[in-house]
Amino acid sequence: MLADKELLENLLNYIGKKLSHEVDGLLIGGNAMIFYGLRGQTKDIDLVLFDKYDIAAITQIIKSHPLFKESKIIKKLPYKINPELLKMGEPTVIQNSDLPRFDIFYKHVFSIDTEKIFQNCKRTLRFDLLKLKLVEPEDLIFLKSVSRRPVDQDDIVRIIKNLQINWKYFLEFVKKYHKKDDRVIWLVLGNLYDINKKEELIPKFVIEEIVKLFGLKL
Amino acid sequence: MFERNLANKLKGWNTISDISEKLNIKKSTSYFYIHRLNKKGFILQKIKKPRGTMYLIDSIPSFSENHGMLKNTEIVSSEIEFSKNEIPSEHRIAYLLRKSKDENNQRYINEAKKLVRSIKNWKKLYRYLKAYKIIEEFKQLYIESRKEIKKVPSIPKRYKRLIGV
Numbered sequence: 342m343l344a345d346k347e348l349l350e351n352l353l354n355y356i357g358k359k360l361s362h363e364v365d366g367l368l369i370g371g372n373a374m375i376f377y378g379l380r381g382q383t384k385d386i387d388l389v390l391f392d393k394y395d396i397a398a399i400t401q402i403i404k405s406h407p408l409f410k411e412s413k414i415i416k417k418l419p420y421k422i423n424p425e426l427l428k429m430g431e432p433t434v435i436q437n438s439d440l441p442r443f444d445i446f447y448k449h450v451f452s453i454d455t456e457k458i459f460q461n462c463k464r465t466l467r468f469d470l471l472k473l474k475l476v477e478p479e480d481l482i483f484l485k486s487v488s489r490r491p492v493d494q495d496d497i498v499r500i501i502k503n504l505q506i507n508w509k510y511f512l513e514f515v516k517k518y519h520k521k522d523d524r525v526i527w528l529v530l531g532n533l534y535d536i537n538k539k540e541e542l543i544p545k546f547v548i549e550e551i552v553k554l555f556g557l558k559l
Numbered sequence: 560m561f562e563r564n565l566a567n568k569l570k571g572w573n574t575i576s577d578i579s580e581k582l583n584i585k586k587s588t589s590y591f592y593i594h595r596l597n598k599k600g601f602i603l604q605k606i607k608k609p610r611g612t613m614y615l616i617d618s619i620p621s622f623s624e625n626h627g628m629l630k631n632t633e634i635v636s637s638e639i640e641f642s643k644n645e646i647p648s649e650h651r652i653a654y655l656l657r658k659s660k661d662e663n664n665q666r667y668i669n670e671a672k673k674l675v676r677s678i679k680n681w682k683k684l685y686r687y688l689k690a691y692k693i694i695e696e697f698k699q700l701y702i703e704s705r706k707e708i709k710k711v712p713s714i715p716k717r718y719k720r721l722i723g724v
Contacts, residue, residue, distance in 0.1 A: 350643055362690050378563065378599070378620050466622065467642040469650075470690055478619075503563055504618055505570070 343382035344441035346375050350468070352386070352406070352441075357469030359402045364395045367459050368466065368473040369450065371496075373481055376466065379499050385442040387432075388473070389455050396433060396445055403435050403443055412437035423451075423489070423528070453487060453525060457514070478504045479511040483518075486532040487525055494536060501542045508547050519554050526554065565592060566601040566618050574611045648677040653687035656696045668700065675704045675711055681718045688722075698722055 344352070349372060367390075368376070371383030390396050403409050415434045432450075435443040448455060462474035476484070478500055485493040485500075500506070519526045530551045537543050552559055569578060578589040593614060596602050600620035606613045622641040652671045659667035678684055688694050701724055705711050714724060 354643075360690070361686075376622060463639060464622075465640045467640055467646070470687075503567065 342439050342441060343384060344386060345382050348441070349375060349383070349386065353466075353468040353471060353473070355406060356399060356402050357467075357471035359405070360398065360470040362398075363470050363472060364390070364392075364399070366390045366395070366471070366473045367455060367462070367476060369455075369476050369481070369484055370444075373476050374496060374500075376475055377478070377500075377504065379503055380496075383441070385444050387444045387446070387450075389446045389448070389450060389459070391448055391456075391459070393447065396447055399445065400433060400435060408440055409435065409437060412440065450484060451487060452522070453484065454521070457517075458484075478506055479508075479514065482506070482511065483514065483529060486529045489528065489532055494532065497532070497536060498540070498542060508544055512547060512550055515551055516554065523555070526551065530555075562596055562599045562601060563618065566596060566616050566620075569596075569616045570618060572613050572615055574608075574613055576611065647680070647683065648674045649680055649684040650687050652678070652684070652697070652700075653691045653693060656693045656700065657691040660693060660696060671700060672704050672708070675701065676708060678712050681715055685718055685721060694722055698724055 366388050368387070369389060370385070370387035371380060372386055374380040375383060388399070390399070400414065404412065404414075412435050415436055416431065418432070418434065432444040432446045435445070446455075458476060458480045459474060461477055461480065463477065464475040466473045466475055482497055482500055485497050515526055515529065530548070533543055533548055533551070537548060549559055565582075569581060573581075575586055575589050575593070578584075578592065579586050582589070582592075584592075593602070596614075596616060600622065601616055601618070602614050603617050603621055604615040622643075652674050655667045655671040655674075659665070659671070684697075688697050701711075701714070701722075714722065
Protein backbone atom coordinates (compact mmCIF):
# COMPACT_ATOMS: atom_id res chain seq x y z
CA MET A 342 0.00 0.00 0.00
CA LEU A 343 1.20 3.49 -0.80
CA ALA A 344 0.99 6.35 1.69
CA ASP A 345 -0.74 9.54 0.65
CA LYS A 346 -0.53 12.89 2.44
CA GLU A 347 -3.46 12.19 4.75
CA LEU A 348 -2.15 8.81 5.93
CA LEU A 349 1.32 10.27 6.37
CA GLU A 350 0.01 13.14 8.49
CA ASN A 351 -2.11 10.79 10.58
CA LEU A 352 0.84 8.47 11.24
CA LEU A 353 3.15 11.33 12.20
CA ASN A 354 0.45 12.85 14.41
CA TYR A 355 0.04 9.49 16.17
CA ILE A 356 3.78 9.37 16.86
CA GLY A 357 3.83 12.98 18.09
CA LYS A 358 0.94 12.48 20.49
CA LYS A 359 2.51 9.39 22.06
CA LEU A 360 5.93 10.95 22.64
CA SER A 361 6.90 12.01 26.15
CA HIS A 362 9.58 14.52 25.09
CA GLU A 363 10.19 16.78 22.12
CA VAL A 364 11.96 15.06 19.24
CA ASP A 365 13.76 16.89 16.44
CA GLY A 366 14.19 15.18 13.11
CA LEU A 367 14.58 15.61 9.40
CA LEU A 368 12.04 14.62 6.76
CA ILE A 369 13.60 13.49 3.48
CA GLY A 370 12.82 11.56 0.33
CA GLY A 371 9.34 10.99 -1.01
CA ASN A 372 7.65 12.48 2.09
CA ALA A 373 9.34 15.82 1.53
CA MET A 374 8.18 15.68 -2.10
CA ILE A 375 4.61 15.14 -0.88
CA PHE A 376 4.78 18.22 1.36
CA TYR A 377 6.17 20.27 -1.55
CA GLY A 378 3.13 19.12 -3.53
CA LEU A 379 5.22 17.31 -6.16
CA ARG A 380 4.01 13.79 -5.50
CA GLY A 381 0.76 12.16 -4.52
CA GLN A 382 2.00 9.00 -2.85
CA THR A 383 5.12 7.35 -1.48
CA LYS A 384 6.22 3.81 -0.67
CA ASP A 385 8.30 4.57 2.40
CA ILE A 386 8.55 7.16 5.15
CA ASP A 387 12.15 8.33 5.57
CA LEU A 388 13.13 10.02 8.83
CA VAL A 389 16.54 11.12 10.08
CA LEU A 390 16.98 11.38 13.85
CA PHE A 391 19.92 12.68 15.82
CA ASP A 392 19.53 10.78 19.10
CA LYS A 393 19.61 7.02 19.60
CA TYR A 394 17.00 7.19 22.38
CA ASP A 395 14.63 8.95 19.96
CA ILE A 396 14.97 6.08 17.48
CA ALA A 397 14.15 3.57 20.23
CA ALA A 398 11.14 5.60 21.36
CA ILE A 399 9.75 6.06 17.85
CA THR A 400 10.18 2.41 16.86
CA GLN A 401 8.29 1.40 20.01
CA ILE A 402 5.47 3.83 19.21
CA ILE A 403 5.22 2.61 15.60
CA LYS A 404 5.05 -0.98 16.84
CA SER A 405 2.21 0.00 19.20
CA HIS A 406 0.14 1.39 16.29
CA PRO A 407 -2.78 -0.96 15.52
CA LEU A 408 -1.81 -1.11 11.81
CA PHE A 409 1.85 -1.88 12.49
CA LYS A 410 1.44 -4.46 15.26
CA GLU A 411 2.63 -7.35 13.09
CA SER A 412 5.42 -5.44 11.37
CA LYS A 413 9.04 -6.54 11.67
CA ILE A 414 12.22 -4.60 12.28
CA ILE A 415 14.79 -5.41 9.60
CA LYS A 416 18.37 -4.25 9.24
CA LYS A 417 18.60 -5.01 5.49
CA LEU A 418 17.50 -2.60 2.80
CA PRO A 419 14.69 -3.86 0.53
CA TYR A 420 16.20 -2.14 -2.54
CA LYS A 421 19.64 -2.14 -4.16
CA ILE A 422 22.11 0.63 -3.52
CA ASN A 423 25.84 1.17 -4.04
CA PRO A 424 27.53 -1.00 -1.32
CA GLU A 425 30.11 1.72 -0.61
CA LEU A 426 27.34 4.02 0.57
CA LEU A 427 26.05 1.52 3.12
CA LYS A 428 29.11 1.72 5.38
CA MET A 429 27.73 4.31 7.76
CA GLY A 430 24.11 5.10 7.07
CA GLU A 431 22.16 1.86 7.25
CA PRO A 432 18.59 2.56 8.35
CA THR A 433 16.32 0.74 10.77
CA VAL A 434 13.51 -0.56 8.57
CA ILE A 435 10.04 -1.27 9.98
CA GLN A 436 8.15 -3.25 7.42
CA ASN A 437 4.81 -4.97 7.01
CA SER A 438 4.00 -6.50 3.64
CA ASP A 439 0.95 -4.35 2.82
CA LEU A 440 1.73 -1.11 4.61
CA PRO A 441 4.11 1.79 3.88
CA ARG A 442 7.62 1.14 5.15
CA PHE A 443 9.39 3.21 7.82
CA ASP A 444 13.11 3.89 7.15
CA ILE A 445 14.70 5.54 10.20
CA PHE A 446 18.26 6.82 9.79
CA TYR A 447 20.67 7.88 12.51
CA LYS A 448 22.64 11.04 11.60
CA HIS A 449 23.84 9.65 8.26
CA VAL A 450 21.82 8.85 5.14
CA PHE A 451 23.82 6.37 3.11
CA SER A 452 27.15 7.73 4.42
CA ILE A 453 26.07 11.35 3.88
CA ASP A 454 26.37 13.50 6.98
CA THR A 455 23.04 15.31 7.41
CA GLU A 456 23.90 17.75 10.21
CA LYS A 457 24.64 20.63 7.80
CA ILE A 458 21.47 19.86 5.84
CA PHE A 459 19.51 19.93 9.12
CA GLN A 460 20.93 23.35 10.03
CA ASN A 461 20.08 24.81 6.60
CA CYS A 462 16.36 23.96 6.76
CA LYS A 463 13.96 26.90 6.90
CA ARG A 464 10.64 25.12 7.20
CA THR A 465 9.47 22.99 10.11
CA LEU A 466 6.46 20.71 10.32
CA ARG A 467 5.07 20.15 13.79
CA PHE A 468 3.09 17.08 14.79
CA ASP A 469 2.45 17.68 18.50
CA LEU A 470 5.82 16.86 20.12
CA LEU A 471 7.39 15.58 16.91
CA LYS A 472 9.20 18.45 15.20
CA LEU A 473 10.37 17.59 11.70
CA LYS A 474 12.39 19.91 9.53
CA LEU A 475 11.59 19.82 5.84
CA VAL A 476 14.68 19.39 3.68
CA GLU A 477 15.36 22.27 1.27
CA PRO A 478 14.93 21.57 -2.48
CA GLU A 479 18.70 21.96 -3.15
CA ASP A 480 19.59 19.43 -0.46
CA LEU A 481 16.84 17.11 -1.68
CA ILE A 482 18.45 17.12 -5.15
CA PHE A 483 21.81 16.32 -3.53
CA LEU A 484 20.41 13.40 -1.53
CA LYS A 485 18.43 12.05 -4.48
CA SER A 486 21.36 12.24 -6.88
CA VAL A 487 23.62 10.14 -4.66
CA SER A 488 21.48 7.01 -5.01
CA ARG A 489 21.35 6.14 -8.69
CA ARG A 490 17.84 4.76 -8.92
CA PRO A 491 15.71 5.65 -11.98
CA VAL A 492 12.87 6.78 -9.66
CA ASP A 493 15.16 9.32 -8.04
CA GLN A 494 16.19 10.73 -11.42
CA ASP A 495 12.53 11.35 -12.26
CA ASP A 496 12.10 13.07 -8.89
CA ILE A 497 15.08 15.36 -9.53
CA VAL A 498 13.63 16.38 -12.90
CA ARG A 499 10.30 17.12 -11.23
CA ILE A 500 11.94 19.25 -8.51
CA ILE A 501 14.00 21.28 -11.00
CA LYS A 502 11.01 21.89 -13.26
CA ASN A 503 8.66 22.98 -10.50
CA LEU A 504 10.68 24.70 -7.78
CA GLN A 505 13.06 27.61 -7.81
CA ILE A 506 16.55 26.28 -7.13
CA ASN A 507 19.45 28.27 -5.80
CA TRP A 508 22.27 26.69 -7.82
CA LYS A 509 24.94 28.85 -6.18
CA TYR A 510 23.97 27.47 -2.77
CA PHE A 511 23.98 23.96 -4.24
CA LEU A 512 27.51 24.45 -5.63
CA GLU A 513 28.80 25.81 -2.32
CA PHE A 514 27.41 22.78 -0.51
CA VAL A 515 28.97 20.42 -3.07
CA LYS A 516 32.37 22.13 -2.79
CA LYS A 517 32.33 21.89 1.01
CA TYR A 518 31.30 18.25 0.89
CA HIS A 519 34.01 17.49 -1.69
CA LYS A 520 36.65 18.23 0.96
CA LYS A 521 35.02 15.66 3.25
CA ASP A 522 34.21 12.87 0.82
CA ASP A 523 34.87 13.05 -2.94
CA ARG A 524 33.31 9.66 -3.78
CA VAL A 525 29.84 10.99 -3.01
CA ILE A 526 30.37 14.03 -5.26
CA TRP A 527 31.52 11.74 -8.07
CA LEU A 528 28.17 9.93 -7.85
CA VAL A 529 26.30 13.25 -7.82
CA LEU A 530 28.20 14.41 -10.91
CA GLY A 531 27.42 11.20 -12.78
CA ASN A 532 23.73 11.49 -12.03
CA LEU A 533 23.45 15.18 -12.96
CA TYR A 534 25.36 14.53 -16.18
CA ASP A 535 22.93 11.75 -17.13
CA ILE A 536 19.95 14.01 -16.49
CA ASN A 537 21.41 16.80 -18.61
CA LYS A 538 22.03 14.38 -21.49
CA LYS A 539 18.31 13.71 -21.79
CA GLU A 540 17.14 17.28 -21.25
CA GLU A 541 19.18 20.38 -20.47
CA LEU A 542 17.70 21.31 -17.10
CA ILE A 543 20.79 21.97 -15.02
CA PRO A 544 22.80 25.11 -15.86
CA LYS A 545 26.12 24.32 -17.57
CA PHE A 546 28.23 26.24 -15.06
CA VAL A 547 27.08 23.89 -12.26
CA ILE A 548 28.36 20.76 -13.99
CA GLU A 549 31.53 22.53 -15.17
CA GLU A 550 32.37 23.67 -11.64
CA ILE A 551 31.84 20.18 -10.22
CA VAL A 552 34.01 18.65 -12.97
CA LYS A 553 36.75 21.18 -12.10
CA LEU A 554 36.86 19.80 -8.55
CA PHE A 555 38.27 16.55 -9.96
CA GLY A 556 40.82 18.34 -12.18
CA LEU A 557 38.97 17.46 -15.38
CA LYS A 558 37.41 19.39 -18.26
CA LEU A 559 34.09 18.90 -20.06
CA MET B 560 -0.35 20.23 -11.92
CA PHE B 561 -2.36 23.08 -13.47
CA GLU B 562 -2.10 25.25 -10.36
CA ARG B 563 1.64 24.70 -10.01
CA ASN B 564 2.31 25.75 -13.62
CA LEU B 565 0.17 28.83 -13.04
CA ALA B 566 2.06 29.63 -9.83
CA ASN B 567 5.38 29.29 -11.68
CA LYS B 568 4.25 31.80 -14.28
CA LEU B 569 2.88 34.27 -11.73
CA LYS B 570 5.67 34.22 -9.10
CA GLY B 571 5.80 37.37 -6.97
CA TRP B 572 3.33 40.19 -6.27
CA ASN B 573 0.38 40.48 -8.67
CA THR B 574 -2.87 42.38 -8.97
CA ILE B 575 -5.84 41.02 -10.90
CA SER B 576 -5.06 43.20 -13.91
CA ASP B 577 -1.41 42.00 -13.85
CA ILE B 578 -2.60 38.40 -14.05
CA SER B 579 -4.99 39.08 -16.90
CA GLU B 580 -2.20 40.86 -18.81
CA LYS B 581 0.38 38.14 -18.21
CA LEU B 582 -1.88 35.26 -19.17
CA ASN B 583 -3.93 37.10 -21.79
CA ILE B 584 -7.27 36.29 -20.17
CA LYS B 585 -10.37 38.15 -18.98
CA LYS B 586 -10.43 39.74 -15.52
CA SER B 587 -13.29 37.48 -14.46
CA THR B 588 -11.21 34.38 -15.37
CA SER B 589 -8.24 35.66 -13.40
CA TYR B 590 -10.46 35.89 -10.28
CA PHE B 591 -11.31 32.22 -10.83
CA TYR B 592 -7.61 31.34 -11.18
CA ILE B 593 -6.81 33.20 -7.94
CA HIS B 594 -9.51 31.18 -6.19
CA ARG B 595 -7.96 27.90 -7.43
CA LEU B 596 -4.45 28.97 -6.43
CA ASN B 597 -5.66 30.00 -2.98
CA LYS B 598 -7.35 26.65 -2.47
CA LYS B 599 -4.08 24.80 -3.12
CA GLY B 600 -2.07 27.16 -0.88
CA PHE B 601 0.02 28.89 -3.53
CA ILE B 602 -1.07 32.35 -2.37
CA LEU B 603 1.02 33.26 0.64
CA GLN B 604 -0.23 36.77 1.37
CA LYS B 605 -2.96 39.22 0.38
CA ILE B 606 -2.85 43.00 0.84
CA LYS B 607 -5.78 45.28 0.09
CA LYS B 608 -4.71 48.44 -1.76
CA PRO B 609 -6.81 51.29 -3.21
CA ARG B 610 -5.91 50.17 -6.73
CA GLY B 611 -6.91 46.55 -6.07
CA THR B 612 -5.81 43.62 -3.92
CA MET B 613 -2.20 42.45 -4.28
CA TYR B 614 -1.49 38.72 -4.12
CA LEU B 615 1.89 37.16 -3.28
CA ILE B 616 2.24 33.92 -5.25
CA ASP B 617 4.99 31.34 -4.79
CA SER B 618 5.75 27.98 -6.41
CA ILE B 619 6.10 26.29 -2.99
CA PRO B 620 2.66 26.02 -1.36
CA SER B 621 2.14 27.01 2.28
CA PHE B 622 1.19 23.80 3.99
CA SER B 623 -1.74 24.74 6.12
CA GLU B 624 -3.76 27.74 7.21
CA ASN B 625 -3.35 27.16 10.93
CA HIS B 626 0.39 27.44 11.12
CA GLY B 627 2.92 29.18 13.30
CA MET B 628 3.97 28.16 16.78
CA LEU B 629 4.34 31.79 17.83
CA LYS B 630 1.24 32.96 15.99
CA ASN B 631 -0.21 35.04 18.79
CA THR B 632 3.04 36.51 19.97
CA GLU B 633 5.13 39.43 18.82
CA ILE B 634 8.33 37.41 18.70
CA VAL B 635 9.67 36.73 15.24
CA SER B 636 10.81 33.14 14.90
CA SER B 637 13.86 32.39 12.76
CA GLU B 638 12.15 29.53 10.96
CA ILE B 639 8.63 29.04 9.66
CA GLU B 640 6.65 26.40 11.51
CA PHE B 641 3.64 24.68 10.03
CA SER B 642 1.14 22.40 11.65
CA LYS B 643 -2.10 20.96 10.34
CA ASN B 644 -3.92 21.32 13.63
CA GLU B 645 -4.00 24.55 15.59
CA ILE B 646 -1.45 24.40 18.38
CA PRO B 647 -3.24 24.51 21.76
CA SER B 648 -2.41 27.31 24.20
CA GLU B 649 -1.26 24.70 26.76
CA HIS B 650 1.46 23.66 24.31
CA ARG B 651 2.37 27.28 23.56
CA ILE B 652 2.83 28.11 27.25
CA ALA B 653 5.16 25.16 27.77
CA TYR B 654 7.11 25.93 24.60
CA LEU B 655 7.56 29.60 25.52
CA LEU B 656 8.70 28.78 29.05
CA ARG B 657 11.25 26.31 27.67
CA LYS B 658 12.55 28.97 25.27
CA SER B 659 12.85 31.54 28.07
CA LYS B 660 14.85 29.03 30.09
CA ASP B 661 17.17 28.20 27.20
CA GLU B 662 17.74 31.74 25.97
CA ASN B 663 17.34 33.54 29.31
CA ASN B 664 14.84 35.97 27.80
CA GLN B 665 12.08 37.62 29.87
CA ARG B 666 9.97 38.40 26.78
CA TYR B 667 8.95 34.77 26.37
CA ILE B 668 7.66 34.69 29.95
CA ASN B 669 5.60 37.83 29.33
CA GLU B 670 4.07 36.19 26.27
CA ALA B 671 3.31 33.01 28.23
CA LYS B 672 1.59 35.10 30.93
CA LYS B 673 -0.94 36.34 28.37
CA LEU B 674 -1.95 32.76 27.61
CA VAL B 675 -2.49 31.61 31.23
CA ARG B 676 -6.17 32.60 31.19
CA SER B 677 -6.84 30.35 28.21
CA ILE B 678 -5.82 27.12 29.98
CA LYS B 679 -8.66 24.63 29.81
CA ASN B 680 -7.15 21.18 29.75
CA TRP B 681 -4.87 20.71 32.78
CA LYS B 682 -4.04 17.12 31.89
CA LYS B 683 -2.70 18.26 28.53
CA LEU B 684 -0.76 21.10 30.15
CA TYR B 685 0.88 18.77 32.67
CA ARG B 686 1.97 16.45 29.86
CA TYR B 687 3.68 19.32 28.03
CA LEU B 688 5.25 20.64 31.25
CA LYS B 689 6.75 17.22 31.87
CA ALA B 690 7.89 16.89 28.25
CA TYR B 691 9.71 20.24 28.30
CA LYS B 692 10.87 19.79 31.93
CA ILE B 693 9.62 23.15 33.19
CA ILE B 694 7.27 22.36 36.09
CA GLU B 695 9.12 24.72 38.47
CA GLU B 696 9.02 27.58 35.95
CA PHE B 697 5.29 27.16 35.45
CA LYS B 698 4.75 27.18 39.22
CA GLN B 699 6.44 30.60 39.43
CA LEU B 700 4.54 31.90 36.40
CA TYR B 701 1.20 30.82 37.86
CA ILE B 702 1.85 32.45 41.23
CA GLU B 703 2.91 35.72 39.55
CA SER B 704 -0.01 35.80 37.12
CA ARG B 705 -2.56 35.21 39.95
CA LYS B 706 -1.41 38.50 41.47
CA GLU B 707 -1.43 40.47 38.20
CA ILE B 708 -4.26 39.06 36.08
CA LYS B 709 -7.97 38.77 36.85
CA LYS B 710 -9.90 35.50 36.56
CA VAL B 711 -6.94 33.14 36.29
CA PRO B 712 -8.37 29.60 36.16
CA SER B 713 -7.88 27.61 39.35
CA ILE B 714 -5.93 24.36 39.28
CA PRO B 715 -7.75 21.09 39.99
CA LYS B 716 -6.68 19.37 43.23
CA ARG B 717 -4.72 16.60 41.54
CA TYR B 718 -2.53 18.93 39.49
CA LYS B 719 -2.14 21.32 42.44
CA ARG B 720 -0.44 18.47 44.25
CA LEU B 721 1.64 17.44 41.21
CA ILE B 722 2.83 20.94 40.34
CA GLY B 723 3.20 21.92 43.99
CA VAL B 724 1.39 25.27 43.98
